[in-house]
Amino acid sequence: MYSLPLKTATGDITFSYVISTPTQTAVARIPEEEADIPTVVFLHPVYVGKIIYHPQFADRQLRRFNLVALDLRCHAGTVGRSGPGYGREVAARDVSAVMAALRIPKYHIFGLSMGGCVAIQTSILFPEAVLSVFVVSSLPLTEPPDIGEGRQEIFDCWKEGAKLEGSEGSSQQADYKEEGGPMRDAYTGAMQLGFNGEPTPLFNAICQRSFELLGPRWTDEQLADWKVATVDFFTLREAYTMEALSNIQCPIRLIHCGADIAYPIEMTEELATRLTRAGVKNVVVQQIPDAPHFGTITHPKEINEMFHGYVLSSCAGSGKVPPLPPPEKIVSPWLDELKGVGFEDDEDEDSGEEYT
Template sequence: MPFIDVPPSSNPLDTAPLRVHYQISTPTDSVASAIDPSLPCVLFLHPLFFAAETFHDQFGSPSLRQFNLIGLDFRVHGSTFGEVWKGFALEDLGEDVSRFITALDIPPVHVVGLSLGASAALWLSINHPSQVASTTIMSIFSPRELPEVAAGRAEIARVWLDGVEQNDMSAYNDAAFGSIQLFFGDQSIDKARRLAQYYSMPQDLAQWNDAATCERIRILGVDTVVTRTVVTTADLAKITSPVLVVHGENDLAYPTSTATDLKSLLDEAGVKKTKLTLIPDAPHFCSVHASKEINALLSSWVLSNIPESSKPLSLPTDVVSPWQAGLYPADDPMEVESSEEEDDE
């Protein structure tokens, strides 16, 4: 995955360029150095504690690889290092994404956000509508953070800090298990363990390894989410792109009313094209658990929001996710659960 330097924002606390780690996959190249300019761009924004590899199943889907797929690691996630200051807001995260789009010099994107990424995607669509061709919001946070969910995130951050201070791998594992419980429940455990063991744990150990760096993820994972500004209908009225709202019906963190209420607010705000899809039996990380359904939904959504002249002529064949080898290594000690193997589309 390459890097790109994103200049600081206008926030006086944002004093240094952000070196963003990102991935581009095209129909013919899993690890591409540039987009295919003839094809639409789909930008994936990941959730808290995990990075771009969360969208492994999407990047390995032929129905989605007919487009340019782009994933980036947020600051203090994956391989994107950076400062997170006291008072860091969702606005700061959204500006990172906007400036990334500008730095990469790509056309308006079909932005797809999951969890924290969904909030960033919605913020981008409100505040930089010219950069967005369509918006997909998956597993959006409640308008005001639920106390029990905030407490769960705070506990994960506290246990991770215990691991750092005591050099205790069991504490790291407990923190990882806590995040899996919050985001997956007892579903798709094989996929969850692979994401945690082969990607997020090694990346997080490199990112959050002393009191100062642990404070960065605590601020972003707890304070930023809890203190975020409630989105109003006046805010939503600034959106010019079509909006798809997706929510898993077995989300342990946020009820389906979070999604249905957002759909109603979008309609009340006059957003011209909106759609709500509830995924039966899916947890918070719905795109990981129900990847076959999500991939078909996203592909259809993007195709419905591009002109005929921009639509790809055919689906690619034999596509491979850029994270395939890392998640399923040749000397893999894990047993693959047959029901959770990648979908052939």
């Protein structure tokens, strides 16, 4: 992984990111000879970092493109404060700043849940840069009170566990694996939201690695930032205004996961309707049956195929899409990290494929 220190309007942040290209597993910059290939930036959901996109970066079809992933504030390897008021607008400006620093002027965005919210906001603020938006499990226009309460409960358990096990003066690291502990309760709540209480071996490994990167010690300042990033980001959101949405100049695809227990498809359709009424010309809703909220992990084959076709259609006539790379060249930049926490790459249950 690579680090990119930036001075932002709300403080100094060092973003953790990675770039994979058709010929390179991980690079700090896109090689000049691949600069004209379509580029996609992946924005992760709450709690975990960019590593959640292991199944996408290991997909041969998607590796026809340049793929960029970064950790948002207070997540995984990115260092810096969220600060009061952190939300989708600050996050969208972060995305734009990172892409500008990487000298990538135009890009497609793939966002999952919270990442999708940031993706739409980026297309509002920087319409000249965003070529298309693909959102899996979009957030509703405003957070339902019961889901917001659940997010607060997850944070409360996390805070209790961090204070007991990972605070200054403690010799122990906060451990979500400890049965009966508050950190385990926080993890269980997150799994209920993301996987209907049935996490996969891959996601367990993703969580373990993401939480390791957050560090073993939690100060009051860090916990305050974690609350902003994992609770306030959602509960303090206001609905997009029609004026804001009218700035969008690119197509938007909204993928609803059919077994999502937090947000029914009607909420996705409500967002699509508002986008269309605001003048966004190409808004489509699709559904993946039986997929939970974090469907990119459980149903990568279906979602990857949808996204591959979507990017190709957005690039029709450009002549810049390379042929499929050789299978032996396709390795996820996170494979070694996942193996380091015990994941075996033949455990991808639903797709029937091995992701390396």
